[in-house]
Amino acid sequence: MITIRQQLSSPLQLVALASAGLIILPLGYVMAQALSVDAVVWGRLWATRIPELLFNTVSLAASVAVITLVLGVSTAWVVTRLEFPGRRFWEGALVLPLAMPTYVLAYLYSYLLGFGGPIEHLWQFVAGPQARLFSPHSYLGATIVMALDTFPFVYLLTRSALLNMNVSFEEVSRASGVSRLWTLWRVTLPLMRPSIVAGLALVILYVVSDFGAVSLLRYQTLTYAVFQQMTGRSDNSAASILSLFLVSLALLFLVTERWFRHRSRFYQTSGHYRSPQRHQCGWPGTVLATGYLSVILGAAFAIPAYLLVNWSFSMQAQATLDSRFMGFVSNSALLAAIAATGGVLIGLPLAYLASRRPSWLNLGCLQAAYAGYVLPGPVAALAVLVLFTKLVPILYGSVLVLIVAYVIHFLPAGLQSLEPALQQITPNLEEVSRSLGLNVRDTWRRVTLPLVRNGFIVAWVLMFLQTMKELPATLLLRPVGFDTLAIRVWLEASEEYYQLAAPAALLIVIVSLPALLLLVSKDWRAA
Amino acid sequence: MPYPCAASLAGRTVSLWLFVLTLVLLAGPDFLPSPTSAADKLIIYSGRAERLIKPVLDAFTAKTGIQVELLSSGTTELLNRLKAEGDRTPADIFITNDAGSLELARTAGLLRPLNMREIDRAIPQQYRAPDNSWVGLSGRFWIIVYNTTQVKPDQLRSLLDLADPKWKDKIAIPNSGSEYLQAGVSVIRATYGDERTKQFLVGLRDNGGNQVYQKSSQIVEAVAKGQVAIGIVNHYYVYRHLAMQPGAPIAVFMPDQQEGGMGSIMNVAGIGVIKQTKHLESAKLLVEFLVAQAGQKLFADLDKEYPLHSEVKADPALIERKSFRAAQVPLTRLAELREPTLTLIEQVGLR
Numbered sequence: 001m002i003t004i005r006q007q008l009s010s011p012l013q014l015v016a017l018a019s020a021g022l023i024i025l026p027l028g029y030v031m032a033q034a035l036s037v038d039a040v041v042w043g044r045l046w047a048t049r050i051p052e053l054l055f056n057t058v059s060l061a062a063s064v065a066v067i068t069l070v071l072g073v074s075t076a077w078v079v080t081r082l083e084f085p086g087r088r089f090w091e092g093a094l095v096l097p098l099a100m101p102t103y104v105l106a107y108l109y110s111y112l113l114g115f116g117g118p119i120e121h122l123w124q125f126v127a128g129p130q131a132r133l134f135s136p137h138s139y140l141g142a143t144i145v146m147a148l149d150t151f152p153f154v155y156l157l158t159r160s161a162l163l164n165m166n167v168s169f170e171e172v173s174r175a176s177g178v179s180r181l182w183t184l185w186r187v188t189l190p191l192m193r194p195s196i197v198a199g200l201a202l203v204i205l206y207v208v209s210d211f212g213a214v215s216l217l218r219y220q221t222l223t224y225a226v227f228q229q230m231t232g233r234s235d236n237s238a239a240s241i242l243s244l245f246l247v248s249l250a251l252l253f254l255v256t257e258r259w260f261r262h263r264s265r266f267y268q269t270s271g272h273y274r275s276p277q278r279h280q281c282g283w284p285g286t287v288l289a290t291g292y293l294s295v296i297l298g299a300a301f302a303i304p305a306y307l308l309v310n311w312s313f314s315m316q317a318q319a320t321l322d323s324r325f326m327g328f329v330s331n332s333a334l335l336a337a338i339a340a341t342g343g344v345l346i347g348l349p350l351a352y353l354a355s356r357r358p359s360w361l362n363l364g365c366l367q368a369a370y371a372g373y374v375l376p377g378p379v380a381a382l383a384v385l386v387l388f389t390k391l392v393p394i395l396y397g398s399v400l401v402l403i404v405a406y407v408i409h410f411l412p413a414g415l416q417s418l419e420p421a422l423q424q425i426t427p428n429l430e431e432v433s434r435s436l437g438l439n440v441r442d443t444w445r446r447v448t449l450p451l452v453r454n455g456f457i458v459a460w461v462l463m464f465l466q467t468m469k470e471l472p473a474t475l476l477l478r479p480v481g482f483d484t485l486a487i488r489v490w491l492e493a494s495e496e497y498y499q500l501a502a503p504a505a506l507l508i509v510i511v512s513l514p515a516l517l518l519l520v521s522k523d524w525r526a527a
Numbered sequence: 528m529p530y531p532c533a534a535s536l537a538g539r540t541v542s543l544w545l546f547v548l549t550l551v552l553l554a555g556p557d558f559l560p561s562p563t564s565a566a567d568k569l570i571i572y573s574g575r576a577e578r579l580i581k582p583v584l585d586a587f588t589a590k591t592g593i594q595v596e597l598l599s600s601g602t603t604e605l606l607n608r609l610k611a612e613g614d615r616t617p618a619d620i621f622i623t624n625d626a627g628s629l630e631l632a633r634t635a636g637l638l639r640p641l642n643m644r645e646i647d648r649a650i651p652q653q654y655r656a657p658d659n660s661w662v663g664l665s666g667r668f669w670i671i672v673y674n675t676t677q678v679k680p681d682q683l684r685s686l687l688d689l690a691d692p693k694w695k696d697k698i699a700i701p702n703s704g705s706e707y708l709q710a711g712v713s714v715i716r717a718t719y720g721d722e723r724t725k726q727f728l729v730g731l732r733d734n735g736g737n738q739v740y741q742k743s744s745q746i747v748e749a750v751a752k753g754q755v756a757i758g759i760v761n762h763y764y765v766y767r768h769l770a771m772q773p774g775a776p777i778a779v780f781m782p783d784q785q786e787g788g789m790g791s792i793m794n795v796a797g798i799g800v801i802k803q804t805k806h807l808e809s810a811k812l813l814v815e816f817l818v819a820q821a822g823q824k825l826f827a828d829l830d831k832e833y834p835l836h837s838e839v840k841a842d843p844a845l846i847e848r849k850s851f852r853a854a855q856v857p858l859t860r861l862a863e864l865r866e867p868t869l870t871l872i873e874q875v876g877l878r
Contacts (some may be wrong), residue, residue, distance in 0.1 A: 005802065021600045048876035116752040135754075198721040218739060220878055232704025234631075389611045398611045479618055480570050480598045491577070491599075508866060 013362075016349040020365035023408050026383030027371050031247070033386060034240040041237050049225065052247065057249065059222040060142055060214075061204040062354060069205045071296060072154025073196060080291065081268035083278035084286040090293045092157075095152045097300040100511040101469045101486070103212025104505045106145045107493035108304040109135045113144075113520040114275030114289035116479040142219040148300035152205070161195035162188075165279070203256030208250050209259045211378030216493055227378040227472055236382060237483035238453035243379040250374035252303050278321040308509065320500055324486075328504065335399070335474075339406035343414045343463040344456055346407060349377040351418040356427065366419075372412045377472030380409040385477065402477040409467040409473060423457020465515050469508055566638040568594045569809045574602025574706070575796055576742075580622060580702040582827045587816050593685055593809045602628045602706045609801070610636050619804040620813060624707035626654075627713065627861030630659035634862060638799040643811065649818040649836045653857065654795050663795030663858070664817050665832035667761040670791065671780040677756040683780045685788055686715070686759065687723070691728020699746040699758035700735040701878040707761055711792045712872060713864035714856045720787040721750045721871060728875040739878045744768070748821050761794075766831035766844055772860065781851045790852035794828075794861075795835065 073147060079091040097105075101102065112119050113136035120133045134140050173183040214224045222242055229239035281289060292480065294302075311317055354366035375383065384405040388396045395401060432442040469521065471486045485504040492501035573580050577599040584595050598605070602623045609616055609632065621638070623629050632638050633656055641656035647659075654663035671683055677697075689698060701708045716724045738755055738823060740746045746758040747768045753776070765779050783789050800810045816822045823834040833841045833848055841848055 044870075044873055048873060052876070114751070115752050135737070215741070218737070228702065230607075231601040232702075234603060234607060234866075238873075328569065371682050385611075393611070393613065394615060395616070397608065399619065475600070476604070478598075480572075481596050493574070495578070495742050496748055 011411050012349045012353060015290075016362065016365045019346045020349055020368040021125050022346070022404070023371055023411065024368040026380075026387040026408065027375060028384045029390070030240050030243055030379065033236070034244040037237040042241060045238055045241055050502065053220060053221055053222045053225050053242065054249075055420045056139075056219065057208060057223075057246075060139065060146065060219065060221060061207045063139075063143045064146045064150065064207050065121045065204055067143065067196045068151040068154045069196065069200060070172055071073050071147065071151040072199060073192075074156035075151070075293060075296060076155050076162055076484045078289050080159055080401065081279055081283050082285065082289055084268060084281040084289050086290060090290075090297075093301075093514060094155050094293070094298055096513075099148055099509050100149060100301065100304060100328065101471075101505075101508060101512075102146065102149050102210050103210060103216055103471055103486075103490055103493065104308070104509065105149050105300075106142075106213035106216040107489070107498065107501060107505070108307055109141065109145050110493075110496075111307070111353070112136075115143060137218045139219060142214055142217045145217065146210065148296075150206050150211070151201045151296075151300070153202045154196065157199035157202075158192060161192045164192055170304045173358065194260045198257050199262040201260065205250060205373065207258065208246070209255065209486050211377050212490070214488070219255075219436070221375045222249070222377055223472075226376070227476070228477060230378060230382060239378075239382055239385070243382055244377060246379060249378065254373050257502050267335065290308065297501065300467050301405050304507065307357060308502050308506045311409045311499045312506045314502070316499045317502050321503060325503070328483055328485050328488050329507065331482050332468050332486070335402065335406070335482065335484060336464045338399075339403050339410065339467040340414075340460045340463040342407045343411050344418070344460050347411055347414045347418045347459065351415055355419065355422045366415070368383055369415055370412045372409045377470060380405045381473040381476040384408065384473075397479055398455045399479050399482065402479065402482070403475055406463075406467045409461045409470070415468055416452050417455050417462065418452075418461040421452045421459075425451045425466070461515050464510055470512065489521050531608060531717050532675065533612055533649060536850050541812070542661055564677060564724075567746055568596045569620060569806055569813065570596045571598065571620040571622060572605045572618045573597055573599050574628065574819035575599075575622055575624045579830050582829050583822070586825055587813055587822075591809075591812055593812065595813075595868050597606045601704070603704070606635075610635055612801055618764055618801050619806045621799045621801060623706070623798075624667075624794075624796050624798070625710050625861070626661070626663060626797055626817070626858035627791065627865050628706055629797050629799050630656065630859050630862035631865065632799055633660045638803060639802045639804065641811065641814065643798060643815065645815045646818055649820075651835065653838065654835050655797070655801075656859065661797050662818060663797040663835050664816060665796050665823075665826040665830065666669050666835055667707070667763055667796065668699045668781065668793055668795055668853070669759060669790045670762045670765070671705060671757055671782050672750050672760055672765045672777055673757045673780055674750050674755075675776045675778050677753060680780055683757070683782065684785055686782045686792070687719070687727050689734065689757070689759070690707050690727045692730070692734070693759065694734045696734070696736055696788070697756040698734050698770070699738040699740055699749045700740055701746065701759065702733055702739050704874045705741075705743075708759075709865060709868055709872070710794045710861050711759075712862050713855050713868045714789070714792045716868060716871070717860065717864060718854060725853075725871060725875060728872065728877060732875055732877050736877070747777065751777050762845070763831040766842065769844065770831065774850075779828075779846060783854070784851050788852075790854040791860075793853040 021031060040304070048517060073116075074179050075090075075094055077089055079094070085165070111117055113119070113133060117137065120131075123133050124131050133290070136145070166254065168181055169187055173187045176178070178505070209223055210277050213219075214221045222245055226242045226246060231238060233239070233440040248302055251323045350362075350366050350369050353362040372380070385396075388401050388404075429447055429451070430443050433447045434440070438446065469486055471490055473483075474484055474487055475490065478484070485508055489508070492498075492504075540828070552878060562736060565574065568626055571584070577597065580598065580599075584597065585678060589593060598618075601606075602625055605623075606628050609618060612618070625834060626842065630636070638660035639658075640656075640660045642661070646662055647654065650662055650664075654666070660782070669686070671686070671689070673680070673683065703709075711723060711730065715727060730847065738749065740749070743764040744758040744767075746760045747764045749755050750758045750766060762779055765777055768777065771774055783791055783793050798814055800807070800814065804810050817826075817838065820836060823839040824835040826832045827834045827841050831842050831845065833845070
């Protein structure tokens with residue numbers, strides 16, 4: 001039996017090693033470059049930019065975490081513990097904000113909240129004609145946009161924790177005479193804590209690596225600064241130093257998330273238990289719950305989506321729907337398809353070996369592939385750029401560079417579905433097939449492949465979508481003639497040509513919608 | 528889970544997959560590192576806003592039938608890219624919003640000297656490299672845009688006065704990566720020295736606060752809306768805004784015209800032909816088109832820049848070119864001034 005696996009795995013082993021190398025090498029290269037930069041440059045950056053950037057990044061992450069905590073936990077509680085008309089609709093609808101890339105929401109909000117924008121007009125109606133709102137291009141603006149965009153992470157994790165929680169704990173507490181509120185505080189919340197913390201860590205990771213929203217809202221974070229350094233300076237030393245800080249920060253939250261997600265497994269008892277009963281609401285409760293959810297979802301999805309549709313059908317926007325626009329569409333589809341296919345091809349040997357021959361080498365290769373989680377877009381671009389110019393300059397400026405950046409960046413999302421897909425089939429099935437006379441290739445084709453196909457498809461779709469929405473790496477690495485939809489949104493929106501950006505943005509949102517179902521049913525962590 | 532499971536989507540996903548695969552196969556050849564299908568096109572790396580340069584290039588295509596492929600990005604970013612691509616670059620033409628960047632490209636050996644009488648005749652010597660490896664196409668001035676309801680022109684004098692605390696939170700400034708800010712600071716340094724420039728930048732940083740913009744059009748927009756009272760931008764963004772919204776309460780103030788002042792800071796947008804170009808004839812045709820009267824008139828009419836061709840008039844809405852002085856720092860010096868300027872900007876901590 002060993003021979004079967006060995007036959008398959010020795011060439012695979014090489015492939016896996018090469019793939020892991022491909023992924024880890026650029027990261028190492030950038031880090032090495034950062035550490036080899038002259039101390040003078042370090043000193044200068046340390047004295048001027050780094051404290052401000054670290055402070056901005058961390059404080060944005062903290063405030064977004066607090067707001068998503070409130071929004072995510074409260075909405076999850078409403079849809080799991082209350083029963084009211086339309087509950088199931090809201091349960092599904094609350095993930096919709098994930099279909100909206102941060103740069104789209106950011107540009108819509110810079111209009112909505114902007115100087116002389118509709119919300120300010122409303123406010124002036126209430127508070128007098130001289131009243132001013134806060135600017136969306138600020139700490140507060142960035143916080144609101146990022147929180148509205150990411151609270152579904154916390155919502156989803158909390159919701160599943162609430163659904164899977166063994167309700168007997170609460171019942172025991174209530175039976176012992178503890179009040180409902182105190183039970184919530186002392187029993188329910190502590191039980192959900194690991195899930196909530198995991199969700200928050202995910203939100204923070206997302207905020208820390210976001211480029212789209214902060215660039216459009218002009219809020220200086222580390223990720224944005226890396227991009228600015230790359231585009232405004234003739235050498236990449238400062239960019240790589242900032243990247244080093246960024247990667248360390250991201251790593252910190254990735255480890256936190258992993259640790260708490262792992263812990264949350266032990267908090268949930270398996271076996272027989274009753275699902276929690278939902279509290280039937282009367283009409284005041286229904287109105288209250290519906291009102292609350294409408295406000296949140298209205299701000300996070302409905303109003304922005306309405307605006308996008310409206311703008312997309314404006315005359316100016318319609319005029320941009322020419323053959324050039326179709327070119328952007330096909331560029332987006334093409335790049336995303338190649339990146340997704342490449343990601344599956346590279347991820348497959350890694351996941352397969354790690355599940356079949358979990359040696360330290362193979363597991364290490366798999367973990368290396370998760371490096372993408374701590375490589376925000378501009379850093380991934382910088383890493384690939386530095387590597388290619390040093391090692392294979394002939395390929396620099398070709399589409400391959402961009403594809404490699406995508407694969408590195410988004411492979412973790414794909415692996416999240418590839419890994420479980422491969423783990424669920426036992427080697428026995430293949431061995432039976434072999435003992436019944438099928439050769440290695442037929443076994444793979446007729447037994448293994450059909451079993452893992454769905455996992456593959458999900459992985460592919462996830463990577464396709466991520467790539468299609470990707471902004472910073474595309475901006476930095478696109479070859480001539482490879483503008484994508486995301487690029488168009490950003491270019492138009494950053495000059496405040498809101499209508500012109502709308503059709504491309506709307507298309508991105510629409511394409512993301514059906515795939516959101518996949519995300520929710522499988523691996524929404526990757527949105 | 529109340530959501531449809533992945534399996535039910537599998538069918539649809541597979542058809543999507545096949546669709547995309549077909550697309551990939553159809554467009555396959557485009558993907559090779561050396562773009563074969565683009566072989567006949569003139570490839571242009573442009574650091575100018577696409578909105579400003581594309582109409583001009585479209586006019587060129589309409590006239591000559593030569594197709595162009597445009598890669599729009601930041602000037603410095605494209606310069607980095609050209610350096611990294613070296614001999615293998617697919618680019619034929621480099622267009623920038625800043626003479627300093629062109630001079631840097633020249634000193635890096637990226638550009639090809641041009642021996643063309645059309646250039647010598649059309650563009651005055653001070654606006655191009657001595658060997659014509661880059662040629663200025665249009666002039667722009669770094670000016671103060673002010674909101675006419677909030678500011679009277681007699682409150683304004685020199686750019687350096689904008690460091691005064693009275694402008695705190697009333698001024699919008701470009702981000703430190705923008706080449707025209709870097710060029711502007713270089714000119715101020717060359718005129719007044721590092722110490723004075725540093726004071727200016729510190730004041731500007733404090734007064735600007737949050738109002739640091741990536742795009743000049745946004746600065747003009749902010750001033751027009753009254754969000755800030757003044758801003759520093761290139762002049763043509765103001766006139767373009769006024770051309771679209773004639774009633775907007777904004778106006779241009781040409782700074783540093785006072786007795787003994789340095790004069791307004793001028794820069795040019797320009798063009799260079801890449802050394803390795805395989806389309807030299809087409810590239811020369813483009814340069815010829817752009818320096819000729821017809822091309823220069825496009826920059827004047829569409830973009831509201833000052834044409835460099837002496838016989839082409841600027842848009843009448845603009846301040847008469849002869850009525851003000853330009854700072855006396857040669858454009859070619861912008862390149863050597865760049866690096867210490869960046870260090871100074873970084874020391875001050877401009878965003």
